[in-house]
Amino acid sequence: MNSVKKLPLGPLMIDIGGLELSDLDRQRLSHPLVGGIILFARNYSDPAQLERLTAEVRALRSPQLPVAIDHEGGRVQRCREGFTRLPAMRRLGEMWAHDPVQALSAARDLGYVLAGELRARGVDMSFTPVLDLDWGRSTVIGDRAFHGDPAVVSQLAGALVEGLHCAGMAACGKHFPGHGWAAADSHVAMPVDERSLDELASDLQPYRQVKLDAVMPAHVIYPQIDARPAGFSPVWLKLLRDELGFDGVIFSDDLSMEGASVAGDIVDRATAAWDAGCDMLLVCNSPAAVGDLLERWHPPPDPVRARRIERLLSSITPSTWADLQADARYGAGVARAAQMLG
Numbered sequence: 001m002n003s004v005k006k007l008p009l010g011p012l013m014i015d016i017g018g019l020e021l022s023d024l025d026r027q028r029l030s031h032p033l034v035g036g037i038i039l040f041a042r043n044y045s046d047p048a049q050l051e052r053l054t055a056e057v058r059a060l061r062s063p064q065l066p067v068a069i070d071h072e073g074g075r076v077q078r079c080r081e082g083f084t085r086l087p088a089m090r091r092l093g094e095m096w097a098h099d100p101v102q103a104l105s106a107a108r109d110l111g112y113v114l115a116g117e118l119r120a121r122g123v124d125m126s127f128t129p130v131l132d133l134d135w136g137r138s139t140v141i142g143d144r145a146f147h148g149d150p151a152v153v154s155q156l157a158g159a160l161v162e163g164l165h166c167a168g169m170a171a172c173g174k175h176f177p178g179h180g181w182a183a184a185d186s187h188v189a190m191p192v193d194e195r196s197l198d199e200l201a202s203d204l205q206p207y208r209q210v211k212l213d214a215v216m217p218a219h220v221i222y223p224q225i226d227a228r229p230a231g232f233s234p235v236w237l238k239l240l241r242d243e244l245g246f247d248g249v250i251f252s253d254d255l256s257m258e259g260a261s262v263a264g265d266i267v268d269r270a271t272a273a274w275d276a277g278c279d280m281l282l283v284c285n286s287p288a289a290v291g292d293l294l295e296r297w298h299p300p301p302d303p304v305r306a307r308r309i310e311r312l313l314s315s316i317t318p319s320t321w322a323d324l325q326a327d328a329r330y331g332a333g334v335a336r337a338a339q340m341l342g
Contacts (some may be wrong), residue, residue: 005062007028008063009309010281011033011040012270013037013281013282014037014284015038015039015040015285018042019042026060029065031294032262033293036065037052037067040284041078043078044080046081046082047283049148050122054123055122058122061314066313067124068127069118070127070128071126073086073114073127074089074091074144079118080211085337086113087110088143089143089145089146090143090144092106092110092146092147092202093152103156105313107213108160108162108163108166109333110333111161111162111336112166112329112333112334113330113333114167115166115167115168117324119168119317119319120136120319122319124170125316126172127162127216128171129210130145130173131153131210132144132174133145133149134148141180145180150203152204153205154209157206161212168319171213172213172249174218175220175253176204176216177204177217177240178204178218179218181195181203185278191257193220197224206239207246213248214249215250216252217278217300222236224342228272231253231260232263232269236276237250241277249310250278250279250290253282255270256283256316265292266289270283271299294304
């Protein structure tokens with residue numbers, strides 16, 4: 001019988017290729033540099049399969065690896081078959097226009113369903129909510145944004161976060177300080193936002209007002225503030241910590257994206273994000289890059305960052321499918337989502 005490996009969580013969050021763990025996956029997920037796993041649509045077929053996969057991940061080591069996913073609703077919903085179909089967040093902004101009270105209630109309901117279904121299948125957190133403002137310029141953000149008014153975004157995102165927390169899930173706001181103005185898609189290009197810090201004040205407002213457990217910086221360059229993308233910028237991450245008073249976990253966006261390429265090869269990117277102040281670094285869709293990092297990257301231990309991650313994980317509460325189905329809030333939320341999708 002295999003014994004559980006006792007190993008502190010490392011600073012890398014990596015992905016896997018399929019619906020179950022391969023021998024290479026088990027080896028890499030047991031590496032001291034690894035501290036989490038992120039899942040994609042390719043890792044999901046149905047709820048039972050997801051539950052088996054997350055249980056296998058949890059059995060690998062102690063403390064257990066956190067399991068994350070991008071599951072926002074709309075076009076960014078990795079788990080579909082057997083999960084409630086969630087509307088894009090813009091639908092909440094549209095509802096706000098004629099009934100703000102109803103929109104806030106709907107946001108709480110959707111947050112509860114989103115988190116409850118994932119938690120019941122062993123997923124610890126989703127990288128949500130999107131706090132980017134809808135400036136009508138970025139197609140990669142588009143209807144993922146709640147609204148163009150920062151006050152409305154703050155209230156709707158805050159209500160969604162309340163729902164997440166009620167279902168035992170932490171909240172990660174993205175993409176700091178705002179990806180709504182830059183038109184390019186950072187997955188395939190290097191977005192640039194030429195505005196000044198004063199002009200970015202409205203984009204920053206949700207980060208001042210929403211209670212977040214984690215934040216993900218944007219792979220966007222704001223040259224009037226710093227020549228480096230926000231996730232590689234000590235200037236931006238110091239502003240997040242010192243001026244905005246954020247003391248949660250900072251997750252880098254995927255270091256394999258084109259928007260990260262300005263920092264160099266994968267080891268240079270990891271070093272730049274770590275030195276800038278990111279606590280956990282995502283490396284996705286590039287098995288070769290993961291192998292390279294595990295072999296060549298040697299970050300110094302940092303107990304302060306480790307404590308932040310421990311605090312984040314301690315805020316996540318266990319759940320079962322039976323518990324969720326018995327909760328009246330879940331039934332109300334599922335009905336709400338169906339109503340919003342028409």
